[in-house]
Every structure is written in structure tokens, then in C-alpha cells.
Amino acid sequence: MSQARPASSQPGPGRPPNFAESKNRRQKVRAAGLDPNYWYPVEHSKKLARGAVMEVKFWGRSVALYRGDDGVLRAVENRCAHRQLKLSVGHVSGCNVVCPYHGWEYDGEGQLAHVPHDLFGKKMPNIKLGHHPVDERYGLIWIFFGDPARSGERSIPRIPELEGPDAWGSVLADFVWRAHHSMIIDNVSDFTHAYLHRKFRPFEDATLTKLETVDDRVHVSYDTKVGRGRISGLFVDRRKVNTNAMDLCYEYPYQWSNTDDKIKNYCFVLPIDEQTTRAFFLFYFKGFKVPVLPLALPRWAMNPLLKVAKRTLVAPLLEEDGVAVEAEQEGYNEHWQAPIAELNPAVHAFQALTIRKWEEYLATQSERELVKLGARGA
Numbered sequence: 001m002s003q004a005r006p007a008s009s010q011p012g013p014g015r016p017p018n019f020a021e022s023k024n025r026r027q028k029v030r031a032a033g034l035d036p037n038y039w040y041p042v043e044h045s046k047k048l049a050r051g052a053v054m055e056v057k058f059w060g061r062s063v064a065l066y067r068g069d070d071g072v073l074r075a076v077e078n079r080c081a082h083r084q085l086k087l088s089v090g091h092v093s094g095c096n097v098v099c100p101y102h103g104w105e106y107d108g109e110g111q112l113a114h115v116p117h118d119l120f121g122k123k124m125p126n127i128k129l130g131h132h133p134v135d136e137r138y139g140l141i142w143i144f145f146g147d148p149a150r151s152g153e154r155s156i157p158r159i160p161e162l163e164g165p166d167a168w169g170s171v172l173a174d175f176v177w178r179a180h181h182s183m184i185i186d187n188v189s190d191f192t193h194a195y196l197h198r199k200f201r202p203f204e205d206a207t208l209t210k211l212e213t214v215d216d217r218v219h220v221s222y223d224t225k226v227g228r229g230r231i232s233g234l235f236v237d238r239r240k241v242n243t244n245a246m247d248l249c250y251e252y253p254y255q256w257s258n259t260d261d262k263i264k265n266y267c268f269v270l271p272i273d274e275q276t277t278r279a280f281f282l283f284y285f286k287g288f289k290v291p292v293l294p295l296a297l298p299r300w301a302m303n304p305l306l307k308v309a310k311r312t313l314v315a316p317l318l319e320e321d322g323v324a325v326e327a328e329q330e331g332y333n334e335h336w337q338a339p340i341a342e343l344n345p346a347v348h349a350f351q352a353l354t355i356r357k358w359e360e361y362l363a364t365q366s367e368r369e370l371v372k373l374g375a376r377g378a
């Protein structure tokens, strides 16, 4: 006989339904996870020095990420098999990570490699923790949180514009927002929120001209006035760049935009838990002009300029989105039963893709795992 759960575990104000309990598309998408069988950026490469260890999280799962003395990154399940301490509070020794309590030491594949105390006549336990493939590209550390055997099936997004001696100018900004990842995906490709950015004016008067879902991608195009703010207008050469239209794509689980093949952007989301997401925004530009003059800015001058732009323009603009999505999450937690009032069909398409991909992932999981993921009643 099934038992009623205590009232506090039921959905209610402050506790929206989980995926199994969700009744409509919005409730489903706000409870959906992201398929771990993709590469996700977790940190800037330069934030993890040789011999350092840190914790990173994916959908509540904790991972100890460390860089061995050889400079190679490794990622293992973040618990010592002895008493379950987080290994991320330990330290690195050579190519291993060491638990701070009794000094048990694990290699990059999670194999217990050394126990520095008396074994009481027993054999050294054969213990293997989970581990994850790690890679570095475009200044970011990427982890494949899914089945390690499948990591070769998928690749980190390739950005040829950022490779080689002729690499474009680029700027990377990231934020941790108290919001579900789908709220960020809804935000970045939905240009009805020009109102929020009326000070910086990154896009205005948008008209949706294309919406098409192909496999795991939602393609969107807008006729819109791009970068009409005072400062961005100074550096973008409107005679050479068509700033009256933009293509965007939710290429699961990533999002990108493209303005006339000259201004591009990726947004990578890392779903930390049900209501916390780290978002990495990578903007790259083919060229700028010298303000006022009809001259191209030399390539070498772009990145120093973008460093300033990050502080004065890019981060303040994206922080507006952060304030909005965090407020949306708070509102959703209270009013998840309110009727759906969404006008942009593109948003429906993003949500449908996220839900479909999550359902496909869940279909591969065991019953026990499904209960943990909130995709089955306990």
C-alpha cells in the first residue's frame, strides 16, 4: 500500500514540483536536468594551478577536480571511501589526491592507491571511486559528467575563430545565478526582453523571422537592431557588419549567436543544482574599428579593449539578465501553478527540446537513479 508523504515534501509555495510531479510544460522544464553525457565547462583553466584541488558540482553531484604536479587535470568522485569526507578539502600529492583525515590517497581514475597507516593485518582494500574525463579548451576546464566510456562520442564545441595565429578578439564572462538552467536558455535566445536592457541596447525592435527545430537544435533568427548602445556603436563598423539581423541557436546543451559571421557568442550553462546555474558567456569579434575614424583597430589591440569592455559593458549587461532570472526563479517557486502566459514561440521550442532530451536521458537510467533524479515517486 502506498503511503502518503509528509506534507512538507509535497509541492507547495517555495517547493515547486519535481519532474515526476510536473503537470505542464513549464513545470517540466523547470525541473528537468541536462544530459550529463556532454562536455560542460566548470572553471577557468587559470583558476586551478598545479597541485591544487577544488570542488565542482553538476546537478547536485560533487566532483573533486585537481591538477597534478604534472599539470594534468583529473576529476574523481568527491568522497573518500573511508569515512566519506570530501576529497576536495584534501590536497594533491604528485598525480594523486589525498584525503586530509587518515591520508588515503586516490589516483586520477579513483583507484585507492595508498593507505599510510597500519592495515591491521588486512590487505589493502581494492576501492575504486567514480572518475570523469577532463579536458581544457578556450581557457576553460571541461568535464564529461556522464558515462566515461561515451566521452568520445561527443566533443567540446569547436570554435575555429579562436584558434591559430589569426584568432579573433574574445571576452569570457561567467556568473553563478540562483536560477534553473532553462531560465537562462529562455533568456539568451528570446529577444522580447530588450526592455530589460534599455540602458545598454544590445538588441532592439526584434522581429522573429525564423524558428526551426532540427534534431537537437532550435534555430532562431531575428531582424533586430544589434548593438545600438552608445559605446558598442563606436567600435562596430556598420558599413562592414550587417547589424540588422542575428541568428541564434539552442544547440543542446549549448547556445550560440551569430551576427553576420563577424560577431559571435556562446553561452554554456553548468547546472549546479535544481536552482543554481553557472553561465559562461564567450563573445568573439572579427574586428573593431577605431572610434570616429574609418580605420580598423589592429588585432593586438582588441583583447586589451575587450578587457575594459568586460568591466564596463559586458558584465553589467549580463548582470541585468542575472537579476531577472534570479527574480524569475523566486517568483516561480511561489507561483509555479500560475497559468502559462508565454508569447514567443521560440521559448516553447527551447523548453520542448530540454524536456525531450531529459526524458531521453531518463529512459536510460535505472529505477533507483530515477528516484534520485526526482523522475519517479519515492
Ligand code: FES
Pocket: 080, 081, 082, 083, 084, 085, 099, 100, 101, 102, 103, 104
Ligand atoms: S576519511 Fe578519508 S582517509 Fe579516513
Ligand SMILES: [Fe+2]
Pocket: 187, 188, 193, 197, 321
Ligand atoms: Fe539579456
